[in-house]
Amino acid sequence: MLLDKSEEYVELNRRADKKLDALRGRTIINLFFESSTRTSTSFELAGKRLGADVINMSVATSAIKKGETLIDTAMTLNAMHPDVLVVRHPESGATKLLSEKVNCAVINAGDGSHEHPTQALLDALTIRRRLGRLQGLKIAICGDILHSRVARSNILLLTTMGAQVRLVGPKTLLPRHADRYGVEVFTDMKEGLEDCDIVMMLRLQTERMKGNFIPSIREYFLFYGLDYDKLGAAKEDALIMHPGPSNRGVEIDSEVADDFSRSVIREQVEMGVAVRMACLDILATQHENAEARNI
Ligand code: ASP
DSSP, rough: OOHHHHHHHHHHTTTOOOOOOOOTEEEEEEESSSSOOOHHHHHHHHHHTTTEEEEEEEEEGGGGGGTOOOOHHHHHHHTTOOOOEEEEEEEEEEHHHHHHTOEEEEEEEEEEBBHHHHHHHHHHHHHHHSOOOOOTTTEESOOOOOHHHHHHHHHHHHHHHOOEEEEEEGGGSSTGGGGSSSEESSSSEEEEEEEEEEEEOOOOOOOGOOSOOOHHHHHHHHHSSHHHHHTTEEEOEEEOOOOOOBBBBBOOOOHHHTTTTBBBBHHHHHHHHHHHHHHHHHHHHHHHHHHHTTT
């Protein structure tokens, strides 16, 4: 349903006049405690295109810098009656904690290495539009799985939608019990990519690494960086995905990243706005209905 609703917004976003008044009078607060380009911009655009008032709270200028706790910040914002809070936080679970303290809808825009649900939704939409389905597709998620919230959300969503998910990466960057996620696990890129429909690359999340996980960038690129040689193991028309920001020459070769006959990286960004419009629309309206029924 969410993906179907997003499709409507893809069409709207391609028109000259992209503005609706579906969320007129609603207030959305973007609360980002971690840096972001794609996610914060697309949530802002999504809210504005639906006619909502959107406030971007930069943590650099907020009272958090003066020692206020996350909960106090949440309570303060809650008192201003927002309809939706969009939250990104470096700690896993922070968004859930915050959502228990406020009475508006809360969207997780990425919490630590835990989850990034709207990224998985936009990835699913991108794949479904290109290949017409998710059921039965072989999808390889490659690189730093251990620290990636994108991987975790995608494993959940894509396996639920019937895709066969494979995780590919060095042992040090794979979660300990990865095989329990209902996926296949590989440490060799060519083996993991064999016959895949989708190759999804991930950035090394160095900001979350405590210690050394790879011998060197050069060696990592040699064994795990996506180049045409490794891509050759996947299906001839396999699509390349990356949530961004990508590090060329680390997890992906520049030429491969720019091969727009295979790479759908730009499309993922486009789908991000549509998916976030659908999420805001559904949540703002459903929350309102729940309030009216006094749930
Ligand atoms: N933009 C994605 C995230 O916020 C992926 C990344 O940062 O590597 O998790």
